[in-house]
Amino acid sequence: MWLVKKLLKWIYSKRQKRKGGFSLRKSILFTGGGTAGHVTVNLALIPHFLREGWEVEYIGSENGIEKQLIAGLDQVRYHAISTGKLRRYFDWNNFKDPFRVLKGIFQAYRLIRRQKPGLIFSKGGFVSVPVVIGGWLNRVPVIIHESDLTPGLANKLATPFASKVITTFPETTRYFKSDRAEYVGAVIREELKQGDREQGLAICRFSPNKPVLLIMGGSLGAKRINEAVRENLVSLLEQFQIVHICGKGQVDSSLQFEGYKQFEYVSDELPHLMNMADLVISRAGSNSIFEFLALRKPMLLIPLSKAASRGDQILNAESFKKMGYCDVLQEEEMTAETFLNAVFRLFDRRAEVVAQMEKNEGEDPRDKVIRMIEELAKA
Numbered sequence: 001m002w003l004v005k006k007l008l009k010w011i012y013s014k015r016q017k018r019k020g021g022f023s024l025r026k027s028i029l030f031t032g033g034g035t036a037g038h039v040t041v042n043l044a045l046i047p048h049f050l051r052e053g054w055e056v057e058y059i060g061s062e063n064g065i066e067k068q069l070i071a072g073l074d075q076v077r078y079h080a081i082s083t084g085k086l087r088r089y090f091d092w093n094n095f096k097d098p099f100r101v102l103k104g105i106f107q108a109y110r111l112i113r114r115q116k117p118g119l120i121f122s123k124g125g126f127v128s129v130p131v132v133i134g135g136w137l138n139r140v141p142v143i144i145h146e147s148d149l150t151p152g153l154a155n156k157l158a159t160p161f162a163s164k165v166i167t168t169f170p171e172t173t174r175y176f177k178s179d180r181a182e183y184v185g186a187v188i189r190e191e192l193k194q195g196d197r198e199q200g201l202a203i204c205r206f207s208p209n210k211p212v213l214l215i216m217g218g219s220l221g222a223k224r225i226n227e228a229v230r231e232n233l234v235s236l237l238e239q240f241q242i243v244h245i246c247g248k249g250q251v252d253s254s255l256q257f258e259g260y261k262q263f264e265y266v267s268d269e270l271p272h273l274m275n276m277a278d279l280v281i282s283r284a285g286s287n288s289i290f291e292f293l294a295l296r297k298p299m300l301l302i303p304l305s306k307a308a309s310r311g312d313q314i315l316n317a318e319s320f321k322k323m324g325y326c327d328v329l330q331e332e333e334m335t336a337e338t339f340l341n342a343v344f345r346l347f348d349r350r351a352e353v354v355a356q357m358e359k360n361e362g363e364d365p366r367d368k369v370i371r372m373i374e375e376l377a378k379a
């Protein structure tokens with residue numbers, strides 16, 4: 001009997017392979033997109049599974065940032081499905097989007113039925129909802145990952161179809177009415193910890209003798225932060241060299257100063273730029289702030305306001321402030337003067353903040369999540 005079972009399993013996996021699908025167990029499907037924040041944890045996990053010989057597939061949208069980010073990994077097969085958004089305001093697309101989502105569910109269902117992955121790892125964003133439902137219909141286990149302190153709408157909708165929800169902040173588990181939620185911590189890309197200060201200085205043509213201020217307005221940039229930096233550029237440059245990640249289309253090429261380097265978006269060079277920073281000014285997107293924490297970078301957080309979001313960044317920032325990892329300046333309170341004062345105040349007490357960050361040690365959450373995936377996929 002045992003031999004027959006083994007034989008059947010072997011024939012099945014051969015057939016799947018011939019069809020271009022997954023082998024029986026070492027196969028994983030990732031999904032998530034819309035913003036870099038919904039892809040970055042996947043990017044932190046995928047290299048491990050590729051190294052271990054797993055087949056890795058990705059379902060995203062046709063035009064989302066996830067497509068460009070995953071394109072850098074040539075062993076990963078990317079499938080685009082139709083997606084739609086749930087908006088809380090009027091838009092003509094609100095009439096079309098339910099049909100797009102239904103189409104997406106159907107496409108995801110068929111893809112998953114054909115590929116038979118051992119597990120689906122979903123990072124959120126609207127493209128992930130049809131994939132999670134498609135996985136549930138095919139009885140494939142699904143792990144959902146929530147980066148922010150409060151869950152995003154897509155993850156809330158997808159949770160009933162998941163086997164497990166894992167969270168970055170300990171406080172988040174209480175938002176899921178389910179005993180399936182578990183706190184694991186932040187999953188960070190390995191390469192970020194391998195940045196080199198010297199290379200960072202060389203990229204920006206900076207001197208090693210003056211402190212470096214890194215400004216990062218999230219993956220999309222932040223117009224308000226860019227304005228505040230530019231208003232205060234002369235005063236800031238007296239004390240710092242500045243590397244400014246401005247967001248797409250937001251570089252101002254008329255600003256040519258020694259010690260001031262602008263980028264729209266940074267990919268491969270980011271570890272070096274992060275590593276060389278003595279101080280960071282940032283939005284409070286969950287992935288970014290945990291990356292700065294892992295690299296022990298004191299940060300001034302300017303969260304996206306409640307008027308422009310569901311307020312998740314405000315709570316992310318508050319939680320970090322409570323732990324002593326950052327200072328927070330709310331956008332409504334930001335003037336040229338409060339901004340400058342906040343930067344200099346944090347710079348003066350940076351050693352205290354770093355000491356507080358040093359207390360945040362323990363098992364790397366990335367290893368924990370990898371173990372969890374392997375166990376659930378085998379089961």
Ligand SMILES: CC(=O)N[C@H]1[C@@H](OP(=O)(O)OP(=O)(O)OC[C@H]2O[C@@H](n3ccc(=O)[nH]c3=O)[C@H](O)[C@@H]2O)O[C@H](CO)[C@@H](O)[C@@H]1O
Pocket residue numbers: 035036037038040147148216217218219220245264265266267270284285286287288289291304309312313
């Ligand atoms: C406007 C918006 O909807 N923002 C949300 C989005 O932010 P956003 O996409 O900005 O998310 P995060 O700050 O969490 O992550 C950004 C990721 O992009 C990387 N990066 C950034 C700039 C760059 O030039 N290169 C680069 O690689 C960062 O290192 C980080 O890994 O998702 C976050 C996580 O769910 C949420 O907390 C934010 O509220």
